[in-house]
Amino acid sequence: MLRIEHLGKQFGPQVVALQDVSLQVQPSEIVALVGTSGCGKSTLLRIVAGLEAPGTGRVLINGAPVVGPHPAVGFLFQEPRLLPWLTVRQNVEFGIAHLPAAERAARSAGALARVGLADFAGAWPRQLSGGMAQRAAIARALVARPNLLLLDEPFSALDPFTKMDLQEHLLGIWADDRHTLVLVTHDLEEALVLADRVVVLRSRPGRVHHTFHVDLPRPRRRTAPDFQAQKQRLLEALGVAA
Amino acid sequence: MSDSTLTLPPLAVRTAAPAARPLPAAPRAPRRWQWPLGAVLPLALLALWEILARTGALPPNLLPAPSKVLGTIAELARTGELWPHLGLTLARVGAGFALGSLAATALGALTGYAPLARRLLDPLLQGVRNIPSLAWVPLFILWMGIYETSKVVLIAVGVFFPVYLGLMSGVQGVDRKLVEVGRMYRLSGLALVRRVFLPATLPAYLVGLRNGLGLGWMFVVAAEIMGANKGLGFLLVDGQMTGRPQTILASILLFAILGRTTDAGLAWLSRRLLRWQDTHGSEQG
Numbered sequence: 002m003l004r005i006e007h008l009g010k011q012f013g014p015q016v017v018a019l020q021d022v023s024l025q026v027q028p029s030e031i032v033a034l035v036g037t038s039g040c041g042k043s044t045l046l047r048i049v050a051g052l053e054a055p056g057t058g059r060v061l062i063n064g065a066p067v068v069g070p071h072p073a074v075g076f077l078f079q080e081p082r083l084l085p086w087l088t089v090r091q092n093v094e095f096g097i098a099h100l101p102a103a104e105r106a107a108r109s110a111g112a113l114a115r116v117g118l119a120d121f122a123g124a125w126p127r128q129l130s131g132g133m134a135q136r137a138a139i140a141r142a143l144v145a146r147p148n149l150l151l152l153d154e155p156f157s158a159l160d161p162f163t164k165m166d167l168q169e170h171l172l173g174i175w176a177d178d179r180h181t182l183v184l185v186t187h188d189l190e191e192a193l194v195l196a197d198r199v200v201v202l203r204s205r206p207g208r209v210h211h212t213f214h215v216d217l218p219r220p221r222r223r224t225a226p227d228f229q230a231q232k233q234r235l236l237e238a239l240g241v242a243a
Numbered sequence: 244m245s246d247s248t249l250t251l252p253p254l255a256v257r258t259a260a261p262a263a264r265p266l267p268a269a270p271r272a273p274r275r276w277q278w279p280l281g282a283v284l285p286l287a288l289l290a291l292w293e294i295l296a297r298t299g300a301l302p303p304n305l306l307p308a309p310s311k312v313l314g315t316i317a318e319l320a321r322t323g324e325l326w327p328h329l330g331l332t333l334a335r336v337g338a339g340f341a342l343g344s345l346a347a348t349a350l351g352a353l354t355g356y357a358p359l360a361r362r363l364l365d366p367l368l369q370g371v372r373n374i375p376s377l378a379w380v381p382l383f384i385l386w387m388g389i390y391e392t393s394k395v396v397l398i399a400v401g402v403f404f405p406v407y408l409g410l411m412s413g414v415q416g417v418d419r420k421l422v423e424v425g426r427m428y429r430l431s432g433l434a435l436v437r438r439v440f441l442p443a444t445l446p447a448y449l450v451g452l453r454n455g456l457g458l459g460w461m462f463v464v465a466a467e468i469m470g471a472n473k474g475l476g477f478l479l480v481d482g483q484m485t486g487r488p489q490t491i492l493a494s495i496l497l498f499a500i501l502g503r504t505t506d507a508g509l510a511w512l513s514r515r516l517l518r519w520q521d522t523h524g525s526e527q528g
Contacts, residue, residue: 050427052423052426052427069429070426070427070428070429072429076427078420078423078424080420082420082421082423082424084421084424084439084442085519085520085521086442086443086445086517086519087442087519095424095428095438096427096428098438125518125519125521126519126521127519127520127521145428
């Protein structure tokens, strides 16, 4: 599905954001990239999305090198980034303007129902709470039916309850559609709740430090001893636990 | 949230709950009629003026009563003399506004969008902006004669700068993050401009248009005072020459009404186009 080969990226002469990062993601896999701030994990995601050019190395999606935003790739930003001049429905339909109106309406209605916003189709973004706005953003990413969904700290601006709610929600959608998900997060519990594989990046220069396979059965309980033990190992890999 | 949620299809889980929840705020709140508080003071002043004029406390050859001013307008309308003046002034403002805002839209969009164009053009335009616009009048008359062209161009110059500045700063201020959303959905060129830049710029642009229109009304007076044989500005001069203050005041009143009406039109358009805005002002709609 996704192959990242020897990817490097440098900002200016001093800052090496990424160095020789290689990663493969299988179809329907959920991979979480974690790391302390400045480890280049967001840069990595933006390069995969085609929003930034790689410095060295290359990114392949279904065997083809990424040269720009790809139709099969969806992106969920840290902020909802709804366009304030469009209603919720129009926002959801933003990326599928090329489809006939009936198809657009059917898809957006379906996506809004899936994220629980069917009754808010006609609302303006300013009328939504933070969690609702992010759900609308999820709907916008889903209507385009991506095979690969990239998530850049998608729930980090939300309160803990909304965050857990949306994490479960995302898993519910994934259980239906089985897209490939690549998630950047600095929340280890989020990574462990969602991912099949957690990739730990270390900073300066950003590179892959360790990869963990999370073989806990879903749904995962945050309080389970296995879960906590995994979290402890992750903390150690990040170099932040004694 | 119970664990069972995970295994249920999200559709069934989610649709039931929000159905009972009302919208946080109705998209359009019912507007209640409010006593026009802003009208109280002008009406009181008018009444005072009328009384003072009728009792002879104000010299009628300098400040005639409001009723006499209104009478003058009614008389001008009855004889039909009013309409050519009114029509010509409106046409000049309309043409100047169209010309000035079109040029400002083209240049403002260019300098806002392209840093190279901004570095090249903006210093020159800012320099020209600092010339008091009335200083152009003799030159324009010399170049284009005393008739319509010089007047329309002068008004256009007045309209140009607020629109140009509004649009340029609007385009520069477009949220990079929203542009990125457009890029993520592979919008480029015209589609990106139409679907992201244009709506994002609209608030600043509309403010620029309103300011430009206000200056347009200012400059039409200047243009018509300089030399015209028709138009509301001509009525001003005519009233002065013939010693009829009621004509001057009638003309001033008509300018006020026309300026207010056209601005209200743009304000109405702004409200309709910017219903989505999440600002302090939008709450009062």
